[in-house]
Amino acid sequence: MRSVTRTEDRILTSDLFEKRDRTLPPRNGTGTHHEPARDVPVYHECDVLVVGGGPSGCAAAYAAAKAGADVVLLERYNHLGGLSTGGLVIWIDRMTDWEGRPVIRGFAEELLARMPAEAVAGPGPNQWGSQDPALAAYWAQRTAAFHGIVAWAPTIDPERLKLLSQDMLIEAGVRLVFHGWAALPIVEEGRVKGAYFESKGGRQAMLAKVVVDATGDGDLFARAGAEFEHDIEPADTHHAMNTAFMLGGVDMPRWLAFRAADQTRYMEFVQRGRSELGFFQAPYVSWRDDIALFLGPRQTGLSALDVDEMTEIEIRSHRFMASHCDFFRANAPGFENAYMLQSASQLGVRHTRRLAGVGRVERAQWSAGVPHADEVGVSPSVSPKFPVISVPYGALVPRRLDGLLACGRHISCDANSHGFLREIPQCWLTGQAAGAAAALAVRQGVQPRDVDVPALQAELRRQKVFLQAEAPAETENARVA
The missing domain is CATH 3.50.50.60 (FAD/NAD(P)-binding domain)
Incomplete structure (x- = not known):
């Protein structure tokens, strides 16, 4: 695992999970098999x-x-x-x-x-392009402000x-x-x-x-x-690839307040997560305050053109969903009543x-x-x-x-x-x-x-x-x- 450094060309940051131990045994197929021609x-x-x-x-x-x-x-x-x-x-x-x-x-x-209005969360048009520090700080926590500028980047x-x-x-x-x-x-x-x-x-x-x-x-x-x-x-x-997931029963405003209040405590929390889980993914906001979104673990060294490697990603991701739910429920403010709500039906390629x-x-x-x-x-x-x-x-x-x-x-x-x-x-x-x-x-x-x-x-x-x-x-x- 390593963290990716933010640059001007790379505005997203994340841990990249690089564990190479495979869950599946190797394939044993050899040779070829003839498929007869047919009218379709x-x-x-x-x-x-x-x-x-x-x-x-x-x-x-x-x-x-x-x-x-x-x-x-x-x-x-x-x-x-x-x-x-x-x-x-x-x-x-x-x-x-x-x-x-x-x-x-x-x-x-x-x-x-x-x-519908209740299905979209994000800043209104009157805020797009704003560089007001307080407004940008608020929306930065909600994935809608970058480089100190508010943007139209909704969650749905x-x-x-x-x-x-x-x-x-x-x-x-x-x-x-x-x-x-x-x-x-x-x-x-x-x-x-x-x-x-x-x-x-x-x-x-x-x-x-x-x-x-x-x-x-x-x-x-x-x-x-x-x-x-x-x-x-x-x-x-x-x-990288991952299977995203959502946890329900959370209090996202409380989590965001914790994350913003004390960076030292938050980084201690992150380091503990990395130590105990082998990978740490911070949650994103969703369209509701009681649902948290996790767009990880982002995993490298595997191909979305190889069915075995795609299967490997799914197996790892489902396990990470369970381990993150347990860890956040035990340690994160706002996640005391969290539960596994949904994992994505499609692999994040x-x-x-x-x-x-x-x-x-x-x-x-x-x-x-x-x-x-x-x-x-x-x-x-x-x-x-x-x-x-x-x-x-x-x-x-x-x-x-x-x-x-x-x-x-x-x-x-x-x-x-x-x-x-x-x-x-x-x-x-x-x-x-x-x-x-x-x-x-x-x-x-x-x-x-x-x-x-x-x-x-x-x-x-x-x-x-x-x-x-x-x-x-x-x-x-x-x-x-």
Whole structure:
């Protein structure tokens, strides 16, 4: 175990658990087994198939439907929202810039605006961008102030978000398919034309004019032969995994008062936790004062592409949930009546693959603050040192593979930029861009790489997406390749 140091590029801190003792015995499989060829029934045909119902997939399906496409969303779980619901990542990261201007808008803004008031906790618009020390200190304890600046970074009720995401997509005309796991892309002559999926109905085919890979791990584009990167920083919290959990029956205001009152006592408490548990994870606030959120233990050295290692993470995390509940109940003010409320149904994966796209978001671009000619969204930067960061359409487009767009945490970027582009607001941003582009590709009868960019930007603006001023005419392109 070690603690990660906060830097300008890495604003999150956490213990990283590095214990290598494995619970599971090694596999004993060897050789191969022949699978006979077979005809696969076609389940459905559509304009746009979105694979994955996490934040990016929901935004993609909604945007494509709003742009007039016939859309199917295929999701392996029984709900929408991905890590923001089933993963219990209910703290939504910053959606405003350092002046308090909302830059993550469109689908994200509409979704949160429709949440019931009792299902969202966070500062009001009149406080966004405030540098008042008392206000910033208050919201810093509630994950909504950074570098002394208040931000729009709410915590939400995951069950309400599941229901609202579902209702919004149904209202938009999206066909939902739950309990279906995409197995392989259907590829003909370098073009993706759908996907085979497995369900209780067996293996079936979904045919589409454009496929949006919103799996989070690039499962479809990787299996279709697209280029990708998978370099990681093992000692970085942005590339660790965990299963989040919540404890109920707590008094969070009392805990926060203890944590703020005496840093010496608090650090003694932390050191005791590390000593007794082998790892310490401090709780985050939730949307309710009687529920505490734990986004750990963040574990390194294991891969979310290896089923045994994913299983290992789950086993460790469930044990940590029990040990943290016992320790906090015995030692932490406000946790005397705590109980294990819920562990996440989805593994908290931060990084596996990143698309090698026509365009890319890179660390070297952070300081310039120059909008890309094919900008499809704007992300808050990691610190006030940097301006907002332009996200290009080319980051969603494979270099060679046709018929497919990518969105979410596996878009084209360097490892450093991935640290913020994987967050839920940025997944909403890139998902909406991918969905709108997919619908335009179908409407225009072209491949996604040949979509008219000004028309795409106009559609995104129509959907209330925030884009910066138009790029200079001499640098504009009508396509990304």
